[in-house]
Amino acid sequence: MSIFSSLDICPASRIVKIGDKTFKLDCDMLMLSHAEQVYAMRYGRDMNATMILGELINGKTAALMAIAYAALLSGGTVITWEHFAKDIFNSKDYDPLFDALSGAVIDMMSRPDSDDAPEGEEKN
Numbered sequence: 135m136s137i138f139s140s141l142d143i144c145p146a147s148r149i150v151k152i153g154d155k156t157f158k159l160d161c162d163m164l165m166l167s168h169a170e171q172v173y174a175m176r177y178g179r180d181m182n183a184t185m186i187l188g189e190l191i192n193g194k195t196a197a198l199m200a201i202a203y204a205a206l207l208s209g210g211t212v213i214t215w216e217h218f219a220k221d222i223f224n225s226k227d228y229d230p231l232f233d234a235l236s237g238a239v240i241d242m243m244s245r246p247d248s249d250d251a252p253e254g255e256e257k258n
Contacts, residue, residue: 158209168204
């Protein structure tokens with residue numbers, strides 16, 4: 135079983151500045167789907183979202199690029215992979231993007247507070 139399911143996803147957004155432009159990053163099911171497509175089409179690797187998120191946690195640049203691009207698309211940015219990879223993403227943006235996306239992914243994976251929590255379980 136995956137570490138998450140669609141019922142566990144709590145969409146999370148971040149606003150980041152890359153270069154001289156501001157972008158909205160959406161971390162949600164659409165972002166996860168786009169990231170899987172990036173891995174398949176651009177990297178030639180069939181990876182599921184769980185594996186890609188694991189690579190992000192391990193600081194892999196390929197994962198950060200795929201997830202950042204996917205989050206941009208999910209957030210409504212119209213951009214090609216080539217433009218993102220060559221003109222937008224660069225080394226000075228690595229840390230701010232990693233920080234924004236890792237925080238958003240953690241928020242996305244967190245269970246929302248619920249009054250419907252089973253008895254005996256505390257809310258976070």
